[in-house]
Amino acid sequence: MLRFAHTGFLWGLAAIPLFILFFGWLSQWKKRAIASLGDKHVVKQLMPAVSSSTPWIKFALFLLAYASLITGLADPQVGSKMEEVKRESADLMILLDVSNSMLSEDLAPNRLENARRAIAQLIDNLHNDRIGLVVFAGQAYVQLPVTTDYSAAKLFLNTINTNMVPTQGTAIGAAIDLGIRSFDFKNGTGKSIIIITDGENHEDDAISAAKDALEKDVTVNVIGVGSVDGAPIPMYYNGQKSGFRTDSTGKPVVTKLNEDMCKQIAAAGNGTYVRASNANSGLNIIMDQIAKMQRKTVSSKSFRDFEDRFQFFLGLALLCLVAEFFISNKKSSRLSKVKLFEVRS
Template identity: 70%
Template structure:
């Protein structure tokens, strides 16, 4: 199994298209400048020792060194052995609201990003509990099946955004029903759900779905995102904000935290309700309740003895830089004397 110890550094690879565009622009500029000086064949005779193809080779070596360097910094690791082990834990399903109202900025930087940061911190503090993620708006989807692979959980978490569910709305009940289908009720472990939402439920009966969950010994906790005063919902186009969502009369839509709905769901689910703030997500309070759940031993397979492989990539990067350094813009006299492609006249 391959994993990266610092996967966030792989974002550095996004700079490659920028380097490529800059190189193309500079190359075109040089070509135009040479054409202004005169005929290319004449220029080759005036400066016979200058190689016009060497910069391309040097650029390729530089880009290879950059790619190897970024991968090396991310520290690729290989799991050399898989072992089956016994863990004692509970099952925790996160139900995350990804409707457009979660983009409101009454929490920094917005409700959704604030919630994702809190979930990431929660994952960092897990040890043996299994975790899954369901995202919902007008519909609900399983983003992450139940797992103990916390690295994968954070990777899936980073990809969550409001555009991943095409149907807008807030179907909390559907998310609860889908979360229930994701549990394995044959293993006997304690189970809980944490709903992270602004509480604007417009699609179904969330309280009825919560009561069905409680009938199967699943507790349901709620984290309220936003403020009672509310905030406008930003509208984005091509990654840039282009105003705010408006209703049919042209008035700006204000999304407010529906605490009554959140509290009603938590009460029906025998769980806790906490209103999140910029300083405290409230997940620590909820986890305090979840820690009281019954935990049972279950079997799981995982890779052990992960070995670092960063040294190979850093070595390749260094080698490419050394080769690039010793390549000059002068033509090789030996190669030029060979004249392999010269056509001799009869």
């Protein structure tokens, strides 16, 4: 299998037809210039040492050198091996709470940022498993469909904030339902949902949703973020903290981790509940449980060990340029003495 590491350089090959047109025009111009001096046979006898073929040879060497240089800069690579790779895969869907309460700072620097860092570490430790991402507050949205593109997953993760869901609240049940619908149940792989939330569910029946997931062989795991003592919810203006959210009486709104709700959801989904802390996100414990899930072996053929071949093309370009430099426009005195078709009497 052949590929180019820097395909943009290949556009330079488009200049070759221009070089050919320019050389053809230049050759015609020289012929007209010589013809203007007099009879071409007489003029040719006045310049016996000038060769008419060497310019074409030098130009051909120049074109070959140019094409080789451009090809070398594009870095052609050859896949030296093709082998069958077997992968064992499972599907994970992470449901991340992005309600305003996730800005509370009882986990440093705040609950949401703590969760994002944990998910990023999880992605770094994945190999073959597919991962998807749902964000939810008062409503749930698929932020990233299930995929093995971990770079895209981290890119989407970096864009998550509490302003991306217009309706505030904590609709955990809706998020679970959406997570279930996002799975491909035809591929036969084990499936699991990981919910990261403070558990303040005010919108729907999350426990029933977790039971529905279990009926479809999807386990539901929960990571609780926050403290049972709670913390106020900060407000921001132009990126700067401007105070805390207050209730109708003017007192700061304190949000607490609803650990009982989190435990009930995990129990209903036959999953694991872990409480996150500043020292431990809890994802490693969840992943130990997920490692026991059913995985489907997927076979695929792939090229690997791509080897660079640019050095051959750069070497050929240098060789052609050196040869072009040493070829003279004059006829060789030795070759001119050789008369292959001279008839001797």
